[in-house]
Amino acid sequence: MGGKANQMREYFKSKGIPFIAPSLSYVPELAISTLEELINSYNDVTLIGSSLGGYYSIYLAEKYKLKAVLINPAVQSAKTLKRAVDLTGYAPNFYDGSSFGWNASHLEMLQKYAVDEVTSDDYLLLLQTGDDVLDYREATAKIPQAITIIEEGGTHPFEEIERHFETIETFLLADKNCQC
Numbered sequence: 001m002g003g004k005a006n007q008m009r010e011y012f013k014s015k016g017i018p019f020i021a022p023s024l025s026y027v028p029e030l031a032i033s034t035l036e037e038l039i040n041s042y043n044d045v046t047l048i049g050s051s052l053g054g055y056y057s058i059y060l061a062e063k064y065k066l067k068a069v070l071i072n073p074a075v076q077s078a079k080t081l082k083r084a085v086d087l088t089g090y091a092p093n094f095y096d097g098s099s100f101g102w103n104a105s106h107l108e109m110l111q112k113y114a115v116d117e118v119t120s121d122d123y124l125l126l127l128q129t130g131d132d133v134l135d136y137r138e139a140t141a142k143i144p145q146a147i148t149i150i151e152e153g154g155t156h157p158f159e160e161i162e163r164h165f166e167t168i169e170t171f172l173l174a175d176k177n178c179q180c
Helices: 003-014 028-041 052-064 077-087 104-112 136-142 161-173
Strands: 047-050 068-071 090-092 099-101 123-128 147-151
Touching: 003 161, 028 052, 028 104, 047 052, 052 068, 052 077, 068 161, 077 104, 123 136, 123 161, 136 147, 147 161
Parallel strands: 047 068, 068 123, 123 147
Antiparallel strands: 090 099
C-alpha cells in the first residue's frame, strides 16, 4: 500500500483506531503466512488491500469471514503479473518504483489463493477507471455484491484516497449484523 498505508495509519491513529500495515514478502506464500499469523493474533480484524493486497484480502476475507476494503484490487493477479514475467522477469512495485524478481513459481503460488466465487457481501470496492495496470471492470465482475465507488480517471495507486477515509472507517466499523 506504500504511501496509502502511511496516510491511513495517521488517519486511524488520529481516531484512536488500531491499524497495522505490515511489510510483506513478494513471495506469495510468505505474504499470506504473515497475514494469517496477524489475523490469528488479533480480535475484530478487518482488511484493507490495494492491488495485489486486494487479491490477498479477498482470499483472507473469504477464508476468515472478514470485512475488506479493496482499492483497485488485482482480482486476476496471476494474469496481471504474468505479463511482467513474460516481458522482463521482474515485477514492478507500483508504489516506490522498484522491481523484484518474479517467476513462474510465484505465479503458481498466487493461483493457490485464487477465489473462484466470492460469497461474502462484506466488501467496499474503491476503483478508478484511469488505472493503467488493471481494468476496474474485472473487480466489479468478480465482486458484484460489493458496495462500490467508481471514479472517472485516476491511476493505479488511487489518486486522493484520503477523500474516502471516512467512508472506509464507517464501512469497517459498521455492524452489518445489528438489528438496530
